[in-house]
Amino acid sequence: MAEKPTTHRASRIVRAGLFAATLGVGVGLAAIPVDNWLDQRAEVDDARERREQLVAEIAEIDADIEGIIGEEGLEIAARCYGPFVEVGEELYAVPGLDGCVTNPTP
Numbered sequence: 001m002a003e004k005p006t007t008h009r010a011s012r013i014v015r016a017g018l019f020a021a022t023l024g025v026g027v028g029l030a031a032i033p034v035d036n037w038l039d040q041r042a043e044v045d046d047a048r049e050r051r052e053q054l055v056a057e058i059a060e061i062d063a064d065i066e067g068i069i070g071e072e073g074l075e076i077a078a079r080c081y082g083p084f085v086e087v088g089e090e091l092y093a094v095p096g097l098d099g100c101v102t103n104p105t106p
Contacts, residue, residue, distance in 0.1 A: 067073045 068077070
């Protein structure tokens with residue numbers, strides 16, 4: 001009867017070892033999907049940040065376009081590249097790299 005407690009103790013140690021090994025394998029297998037999920041979350045965050053930058057750039061470009069095709073922009077272009085002048089006004093314009101250089105003459 002003295003051997004029975006030793007066998008019982010040995011089976012507890014084996015069970016604990018098997019449980020620890022199973023737990024270790026489970027954690028190891030779960031680490032791969034969790035790591036992939038974290039990487040994908042980082043990519044999504046980067047994509048959202050890039051989207052915000054692109055939206056800001058588009059808004060800036062839209063403002064530039066509106067400045068060109070808006071009422072004031074059309075008048076500036078007409079004065080620069082066309083024969084548009086107000087009544088009683090003489091205008092001398094030279095198209096340049098940065099737009100028009102205008103010198104109104106009296």
